[in-house]
Amino acid sequence: MSNRAVEAKRDNNQSIIVVKDLHKSFGNLEVLKGIDLIVNRGEVVSLIGASGSGKSTLLRCLNRLETISGGAITIDGIPLNESLKHVSQFRREVGMVFQQFNLFPHMTVLENVMEAPIQVNKVTKDEARKIAVNLLEKVGLSEKQDVYPRKLSGGQQQRVAIARALAMNPKIMLFDEPTSALDPELVGEVLQVMKQLAKEGMTMVVVTHEMQFAREVADRVIFMHNGLIEEQGNPQEVLVNPNSERLKSFLRMIK
Amino acid sequence: MLDFSLVSDFIGFLLEASVVTIELSLFAIVLGLILGLIAALMKISNIKPLMWLADFYIWVIRGTPILVQIFLVYYGLPQVGIELGAFSSSVIALGVNAGAYIAEIYRGGIMSVPKGQTEAAESLGMTYTTIMRRIVLPQAFRVSIPALGNQAISMLKDSSIASLVTVSELMMVSQRFAATNYAFIEFYITAAALYLLMTTFLSYFLKKLEFRMSQSER
Ligand SMILES: Nc1ncnc2c1ncn2[C@@H]1O[C@H](COP(=O)(O)OP(=O)(O)O)[C@@H](O)[C@H]1O
Ligand SMILES: [Mg+2]
Numbered sequence: 001m002s003n004r005a006v007e008a009k010r011d012n013n014q015s016i017i018v019v020k021d022l023h024k025s026f027g028n029l030e031v032l033k034g035i036d037l038i039v040n041r042g043e044v045v046s047l048i049g050a051s052g053s054g055k056s057t058l059l060r061c062l063n064r065l066e067t068i069s070g071g072a073i074t075i076d077g078i079p080l081n082e083s084l085k086h087v088s089q090f091r092r093e094v095g096m097v098f099q100q101f102n103l104f105p106h107m108t109v110l111e112n113v114m115e116a117p118i119q120v121n122k123v124t125k126d127e128a129r130k131i132a133v134n135l136l137e138k139v140g141l142s143e144k145q146d147v148y149p150r151k152l153s154g155g156q157q158q159r160v161a162i163a164r165a166l167a168m169n170p171k172i173m174l175f176d177e178p179t180s181a182l183d184p185e186l187v188g189e190v191l192q193v194m195k196q197l198a199k200e201g202m203t204m205v206v207v208t209h210e211m212q213f214a215r216e217v218a219d220r221v222i223f224m225h226n227g228l229i230e231e232q233g234n235p236q237e238v239l240v241n242p243n244s245e246r247l248k249s250f251l252r253m254i255k
Numbered sequence: 256m257l258d259f260s261l262v263s264d265f266i267g268f269l270l271e272a273s274v275v276t277i278e279l280s281l282f283a284i285v286l287g288l289i290l291g292l293i294a295a296l297m298k299i300s301n302i303k304p305l306m307w308l309a310d311f312y313i314w315v316i317r318g319t320p321i322l323v324q325i326f327l328v329y330y331g332l333p334q335v336g337i338e339l340g341a342f343s344s345s346v347i348a349l350g351v352n353a354g355a356y357i358a359e360i361y362r363g364g365i366m367s368v369p370k371g372q373t374e375a376a377e378s379l380g381m382t383y384t385t386i387m388r389r390i391v392l393p394q395a396f397r398v399s400i401p402a403l404g405n406q407a408i409s410m411l412k413d414s415s416i417a418s419l420v421t422v423s424e425l426m427m428v429s430q431r432f433a434a435t436n437y438a439f440i441e442f443y444i445t446a447a448a449l450y451l452l453m454t455t456f457l458s459y460f461l462k463k464l465e466f467r468m469s470q471s472e473r
Contacts, residue, residue, distance in 0.1 A: 063378055065374055065377060065378065088380050088382065089380075091377065091378055091379065091380040092379075092380040094378070095378070095379075096375075096378035098371060098374070098375060100371050102369075102371040102372060102374065102375035103375075104372065104375070104376075104390055104394075105394065106393050106394055106397065115379075115389065116379035116380065116381065119381055119385045119389060120379060120380040120381055120385070161375075164375075164379070165378070165379070168379055168380060
């Protein structure tokens with residue numbers, strides 16, 4: 001802990017997410033029990049762990065979808081506190097992709113991507129359209145721009161959701177099991193887009209059960225157990241030669 | 256014994272009165288949609304006094320007869336110096352009444368919008384007002400259309416109550432001709448037919464609207 005704090009000071013320019021002794025409770029249930037985490041600029045971190053271990057909650061704390069019960073979070077030098085102005089700035093810098101896509105069903109694909117730039121960043125419609133068209137091309141969905149989300153496959157919807165988050169030009173992207181709701185044959189196209197993002201240097205925190213992705217793309221794998229970080233490190237080490245018994249049995253289980 | 260030819264002499268007046276019924280219902284439903292939206296937003300605001308106020312409004316309106324409400328507006332308000340006239344009094348009473356029911360419809364619609372929608376919008380940095388205006392209410396409104404449609408159909412029928420405060424709408428006019436000609440069956444059946452025509456037309460229109468709304472999401 002003190003070691004980390006020193007490290008955090010030294011690498012202040014490099015670290016973009018700094019989490020110190022994060023606690024989160026729902027009523028009497030303590031879900032996060034003291035998380036320390038530093039993510040560097042451009043780093044891709046993969047969060048793994050059994051269901052209920054607190055992965056989603058940690059991710060949701062990072063863009064303030066959950067209020068925290070204790071500890072501190074700093075995103076790119078901005079401390080997360082109660083002030084409303086900070087919260088919206090926080091969220092603008094942190095994009096989030098959900099398991100269930102959560103596209104806006106009453107808007108076309110293009111409108112989904114244009115909405116936040118227009119409403120939040122107050123850019124003009126033309127400018128928003130340019131941003132959206134570019135991003136949809138990037139995720140390979142140019143020809144679907146005037147379609148409503150329900151007409152799309154899960155994989156296509158998730159790619160739109162990624163484009164929608166990218167439209168705010170975030171510094172960090174959070175992914176909460178982005179491929180878990182997809183049919184197996186659709187997983188690849190979403191992972192492809194995420195790989196591309198990683199290659200372009202986006203800072204990413206990804207909750208995933210795709211060990212393939214963790215191995216190939218992540219710089220670091222973090223194994224959570226029961227509200228704490230149980231083990232972390234280079235994917236090769238952690239996934240191939242885990243220290244903790246719990247991680248060993250977790251890896252056996254998901255195989 | 257029954258002589259419907261009598262009715263044809265007065266059909267012009269009956270049609271005119273039907274137009275009054277439509278105007279009355281239209282103004283009242285618009286007022287109800289606005290009041291209902293305000294009350295629904297107050298109810299979900301998490302601001303205690305606003306929630307209480309909305310609850311009070313809904314409680315009083317739904318727990319008392321509409322006839323009492325319309326009499327209070329038309330006969331009661333002049334007593335404290337507010338003279339609105341029969342038509343305006345009826346619009347207000349019917350609108351305020353419908354608003355209480357519509358508030359609950361909207362609230363149900365708002366609750367039916369999945370939490371993930373709000374979270375996605377929040378994660379994009381949208382404010383509460385923007386999320387309501389752009390994301391939640393448009394979806395809530397779509398969900399509410401069938402129930403709002405029923406409310407509008409009820410309004411067409413309930414507007415007949417304005418005949419009791421001298422508005423020359425369809426019921427009032429039919430009543431007058433029925434009595435003076437001693438032809439109750441003829442005029443009341445005609446009135447019923449005209450109401451049926453209006454409600455049928457309205458439900459057809461609402462079905463089409465519902466269909467178009469559902470198409471746009473698929
Ligand atoms: N809003 C909530 N209210 C109460 N308990 C919650 C809430 N969200 C999550 N939890 C609980 O917190 C624990 C961790 O959940 P979560 O972070 O979703 O785990 P994971 O994503 O690793 O499966 C679970 O026991 C879950 O039931
Ligand atoms: Mg989860």
